[in-house]
Amino acid sequence: MKRFQNAATLGLVILGPVLALLTFVVLGPLDRTSSALMLRLVLLADLVYVLVVAALVLSRIASMVAARRAKSAGSRLHLRLTGVFALIALIPTVLVAVFAGLTVNVGLEGWFSDRVRSVVGASLSAAEAYQEDQRNDLVADAEALADFLNAARARSVFVSDGELRQLLGQGQALVQRGLREAFVIDGTGDIRARGERSYLFDFEEPNASALKRAGEGETVIVEDLVTSEFRALVQLGAFPDRFLYVSREVDGRILGLLDDAAETATLYNQLEAERGRIVFEFGLLYLGFAVILILASIWLGLWFAERLSRPVGRLAGAAQRVGAGDLDVQVPEEPGDDEIAMLGRLFNQMTRQLKGQRDALLSTNRQIERRRRLFDSVLSSVTAGVVGLDADGNITFVNRSAERILSYGGEEGATVPLHVAVPEFGPRLDRLRGSGKEGEQEELKLSRRGVAET
Numbered sequence: 001m002k003r004f005q006n007a008a009t010l011g012l013v014i015l016g017p018v019l020a021l022l023t024f025v026v027l028g029p030l031d032r033t034s035s036a037l038m039l040r041l042v043l044l045a046d047l048v049y050v051l052v053v054a055a056l057v058l059s060r061i062a063s064m065v066a067a068r069r070a071k072s073a074g075s076r077l078h079l080r081l082t083g084v085f086a087l088i089a090l091i092p093t094v095l096v097a098v099f100a101g102l103t104v105n106v107g108l109e110g111w112f113s114d115r116v117r118s119v120v121g122a123s124l125s126a127a128e129a130y131q132e133d134q135r136n137d138l139v140a141d142a143e144a145l146a147d148f149l150n151a152a153r154a155r156s157v158f159v160s161d162g163e164l165r166q167l168l169g170q171g172q173a174l175v176q177r178g179l180r181e182a183f184v185i186d187g188t189g190d191i192r193a194r195g196e197r198s199y200l201f202d203f204e205e206p207n208a209s210a211l212k213r214a215g216e217g218e219t220v221i222v223e224d225l226v227t228s229e230f231r232a233l234v235q236l237g238a239f240p241d242r243f244l245y246v247s248r249e250v251d252g253r254i255l256g257l258l259d260d261a262a263e264t265a266t267l268y269n270q271l272e273a274e275r276g277r278i279v280f281e282f283g284l285l286y287l288g289f290a291v292i293l294i295l296a297s298i299w300l301g302l303w304f305a306e307r308l309s310r311p312v313g314r315l316a317g318a319a320q321r322v323g324a325g326d327l328d329v330q331v332p333e334e335p336g337d338d339e340i341a342m343l344g345r346l347f348n349q350m351t352r353q354l355k356g357q358r359d360a361l362l363s364t365n366r367q368i369e370r371r372r373r374l375f376d377s378v379l380s381s382v383t384a385g386v387v388g389l390d391a392d393g394n395i396t397f398v399n400r401s402a403e404r405i406l407s408y409g410g411e412e413g414a415t416v417p418l419h420v421a422v423p424e425f426g427p428r429l430d431r432l433r434g435s436g437k438e439g440e441q442e443e444l445k446l447s448r449r450g451v452a453e454t
Contacts, residue, residue, distance in 0.1 A: 146244045
């Protein structure tokens with residue numbers, strides 16, 4: 001069970017950064033390619049993870065607070081370690097949030113500066129100007145060639161297709177900027193005459209919409225970026241059911257850049273308009289990351305603090321029981337060879353040694369007590385008076401004969417100095433102490449209650 005809990009804790013801690021990275025990939029502020037289903041699934045996984053970890057953290061904190069109020073052993077250390085881990089997880093997150101906010105603002109200021117805006121606008125304007133110049137030039141040349149053909153028809157009542165072809169060649173030569181191809185077609189798009197270097201395999205038939213617009217008097221411009229050319233369709237008013245269809249080669253790369261520039265300018269303007277939303281999304285995304293990582297860090301800190309404070313708390317509780325006199329207490333020994341495990345083993349060894357020493361002392365005291373009682377019983381039966389002293393000269397034992405001779409009536413257990421109980425013995429005891437001898441004999445005469453004793 002313990003291994004399962006450790007594995008689950010480690011899995012929750014690893015899952016936090018994984019979900020944060022997955023959320024960044026799917027919900028990036030500039031990402032618009034992720035599907036709505038994937039986005040909902042990732043956000044749902046984040047929500048479930050946050051709720052699960054938050055519930056676990058709150059339940060663990062509640063149990064810690066309850067243990068602290070109950071003043072259980074190790075609860076204070078557990079609470080302090082948890083606070084330290086939470087602070088360690090919170091401070092870098094706040095610092096990174098401040099730094100990231102400043103970095104994003106500075107980066108966006110660089111993106112949306114006046115210089116960048118002018119460059120984007122200038123590139124789009126240059127590409128549009130090139131396109132407009134090519135269109136205007138082609139319109140002017142097509143209308144000039146159409147006027148040339150209409151004027152030739154006005155001078156001659158009948159113009160054959162062969163003559164029309166010659167007129168197209170002459171008109172192409174008059175156009176200074178040059179036309180790549182020139183055709184005269186009818187209302188169905190069929191070729192009626194071709195100019196110089198105008199071949200059938202290069203012919204791109206105009207659609208019905210272009211023919212209809214040209215029939216209404218409009219000069220129709222067809223842009224073909226695939227073949228890098230512009231084509232113009234003009235109605236020949238002097239010819240019945242005839243249209244002039246000319247083309248000019250243009251630089252397709254520049255026109256391609258026009259599309260890129262227009263797309264870039266559109267995206268730039270969109271980003272500039274959504275700048276506040278981007279910053280908000282970035283802040284929201286970072287807040288989600290921060291919540292996930294902080295909860296994972298706090299959960300890891302709770303797990304580590306519990307692993308560290310649990311054996312310490314057991315040691316503290318066992319030490320309290322030892323202080324109360326219970327030397328039979330033992331703490332569970334943690335596996336491993338770290339300091340915590342070694343401390344538990346040493347504590348158990350210490351309590352075993354203390355218990356052995358206490359048992360030895362109690363056995364010795366019992367033996368001493370038995371010997372003292374035997375000694376007292378022997379001395380009590382002796383007719384001579386015997387007085388026992390301690391190292392300080394206090395009376396510890398008086399047999400019945402001594403009580404009778406000395407008229408000593410001290411209470412049992414009371415500590416009375418010899419010179420107070422028997423003043424005549426005081427100088428002799430002092431002299432014996434000063435001489436360093438093991439014993440001294442002297443005959444004294446005592447008088448108690450009118451009776452003289454020697």
